[in-house]
Amino acid sequence: MVAAAAGDVVGGEGAASAAGPAVFRGTEYSPVRSTVAVALVLGTIHLNAAIVVASLVFLPLRLAAVVFALLIFLAVIPLYSKSILGRNLSRFICKHTVGYFPVNLHVDNINDFDPNQSYVFGYEPHSMIAVGFSAFFKDSGLMPLPKIRVLGSSAAFHLPFLRHIWSWIGIVPATRKNFHRNLEAGYSCLIVPGGVREILYMDRDYEVAFLKARKGFIKIAVETGRPLVPVFCFGQSKIYKWRKFSGRLLLRIAQAVNFVPIIFWGRLGSPVPFRQPLHVVVGRPIEVKKNPQPSLDEINEVQSQFISAMEDLFERYKAEAGYPDLHLRVL
Numbered sequence: 001m002v003a004a005a006a007g008d009v010v011g012g013e014g015a016a017s018a019a020g021p022a023v024f025r026g027t028e029y030s031p032v033r034s035t036v037a038v039a040l041v042l043g044t045i046h047l048n049a050a051i052v053v054a055s056l057v058f059l060p061l062r063l064a065a066v067v068f069a070l071l072i073f074l075a076v077i078p079l080y081s082k083s084i085l086g087r088n089l090s091r092f093i094c095k096h097t098v099g100y101f102p103v104n105l106h107v108d109n110i111n112d113f114d115p116n117q118s119y120v121f122g123y124e125p126h127s128m129i130a131v132g133f134s135a136f137f138k139d140s141g142l143m144p145l146p147k148i149r150v151l152g153s154s155a156a157f158h159l160p161f162l163r164h165i166w167s168w169i170g171i172v173p174a175t176r177k178n179f180h181r182n183l184e185a186g187y188s189c190l191i192v193p194g195g196v197r198e199i200l201y202m203d204r205d206y207e208v209a210f211l212k213a214r215k216g217f218i219k220i221a222v223e224t225g226r227p228l229v230p231v232f233c234f235g236q237s238k239i240y241k242w243r244k245f246s247g248r249l250l251l252r253i254a255q256a257v258n259f260v261p262i263i264f265w266g267r268l269g270s271p272v273p274f275r276q277p278l279h280v281v282v283g284r285p286i287e288v289k290k291n292p293q294p295s296l297d298e299i300n301e302v303q304s305q306f307i308s309a310m311e312d313l314f315e316r317y318k319a320e321a322g323y324p325d326l327h328l329r330v331l
Contacts, residue, residue: 024105024135024142026098035272037096040089041169042129043271044162074160079167086168093169094139097131101239101273105135105142106281106317115146118183119285120221121190122306123231124209126198128240128264132233132278136190138170143282149182151191176220183224190231191217199262202244206327207237207314211307213331218303225290228302230283230310234321239273240264279321283313 028034051071055064080086097103113119123133135142136150151174157163172178174191182189194210201208221228242264266273286305291298307330314328 022107022110024107024144026100026102026104026135026140026142028099028102029096033092034096034100037093038100038131039272040093040165041097041134042131042273044165045159046271047161048159071160075158075163079157079163083168086164089165090137090168090170091139093165094134094137095141097134097137098140098142101131101235101275101278103132103135103140103142103278103280106279106320107143108281108283108313110144112284113145115144116186118147118186118226119145119188119229120183120217120226121188121229121231121282122211122217122310123190123192123233124194124198124211124310125207125233125236126192126194126196126210127202127233127236128199128242128262129273130192130233130236131239131273132236132280133190133192133231135280145188147185147187149178149187149189151179151189153196176216179217179220180224183220183226193217201329201331202237202242202262203329204237206329209310209328209330211303211310211330215299215303218306219294219299222288222290222294222299222302223292225288227285227287228306229285230306230313232281232283232310232314232317234279234281234318234323234326235276236278238276239278240266241274277322279317281313281317281321283309 048071051067055067059067107113121136123130133150134140136148138148148170150171152166152171154173154175156166157173172182179189179191193214193216194208198208198210201210218228220226242262245261265271286302286309288302311328311330318324318326
């Protein structure tokens with residue numbers, strides 16, 4: 001299937017197609033600015049680690065203690081997502097991140113989406129980092145819906161700097177309360193159901209979607225009566241080189257503590273990813289019947305529909321995205 005181009009993103013604004021399929025493309029304005037924007041989003045965890053290591057190695061114990069105290073303070077102070085600094089930084093990051101790779105957003109049928117409706121987007125795969133969901137950032141201007149929230153790992157909101165940046169660009173902790181509250185407020189919500197667990201099953205020869213054991217987002221969609229939308233990102237698994245550590249015992253420990261024994265690197269060995277075009281494909285909404293107390297059978301039925309729609313979306317777009325021989329494993 002060939003999507004009809006709807007226009008490029010210019011200045012962070014999207015263009016909508018009059019009918020049917022549409023493509024929205026990120027535009028690179030400056031290699032330097034786009035690299036800085038991506039580094040701010042993806043390199044903040046490494047920045048925290050570097051600050052800790054540098055403090056222990058190069059600073060006297062008292063000064064190192066002051067640095068640690070400052071980091072703890074930044075990790076617990078209340079977040080203010082509407083600050084002027086935050087708004088300006090959000091526009092900069094969102095505008096230039098989608099132009100870095102660049103990100104290309106393919107919407108299967110633009111007419112299926114009602115700007116007055118909220119949706120539950122299930123995004124796959126997680127890969128090392130699910131950076132393709134930048135297409136849904138509130139200031140990226142790609143996905144033509146007025147109100148979108150991206151649900152990210154709650155653990156990240158305990159890290160200095162990263163929690164502020166994520167809050168400014170429209171990411172909220174992936175809790176059941178936040179999920180319900182944002183849907184009820186009219187926001188569409190994007191979640192990566194497989195999460196970091198998918199990293200355990202990553203393979204260079206195929207894509208992995210860890211979906212069969214993930215029913216929480218399905219249940220919330222049914223409880224609220226919001227349509228489910230499959231989303232898949234091609235190319236995301238190529239933006240980092242990586243190496244996993246093998247061993248049955250290590251795998252069991254990783255599964256128990258939700259930590260993946262893996263190292264990864266990007267350009268020049270840094271956390272800045274390699275430039276690889278990302279094709280984020282958005283399927284058609286799956287309508288669900290609202291039921292505040294759905295049965296397990298009902299949840300399983302909707303989950304089966306979602307997985308089938310994800311597999312169909314993958315097969316229809318993989319050749320257009322440049323991966324005609326790629327296969328998807330749903331676990």
